[in-house]
Amino acid sequence: MIQTNNNEAITKKIEHFCAYQERCHQEVVQKLRGMSIDSHTIDEIVVYLIQNQFLNEERFACSFARGKHRIKHWGNIRIINELKARNISQTIIKMALTEISTEEYFSNFESLSNRIWENITEKNELKKRKKFCDYLLRKGFESQLVYEKVKELEKAAS
DSSP states (O other): OOOSHHHHHHHHHHHHHHHHSOOOHHHHHHHHHHTTOOHHHHHHHHHHHHHTTSOOHHHHHHHHHHHHHHTTOOOHHHHHHHHHHTTOOHHHHHHHHTTSOHHHHHHHHHHHHHHHHHHOOOSSHHHHHHHHHHHHHHTTOOHHHHHHHHHHHHHHHO
């Protein structure tokens, strides 16, 4: 499909790029543009990668959601926003979120929130509460969940 030796070398390099870790289409296209490849060749290479299973948006989104939740302890909101920023479709995003079980999600939220509450050394209760809420909201947890947890932790501390 891709004729010239130069294109074969580029294709091999991109195959390795995709095999090293899951990539989305946007990352691959950016990498190819950074290599000063024309758009027609980029399209050919992307089609080749998809046909040969080097590139798969569903696989990427599922892996992304699992990894970011388990390793970086991100909440659903942050995961959704990051996937949207990578031009992943809403359908695939919903499917990727099913990779995180409800039990695992709440278990991670509980352990993270308890650890963060204990580690904030702020003496002023309002500032401590703000730091706690800001941190968990930045991590992408739902505001209702965060505010319920902070009330629970304040009651326990009283």
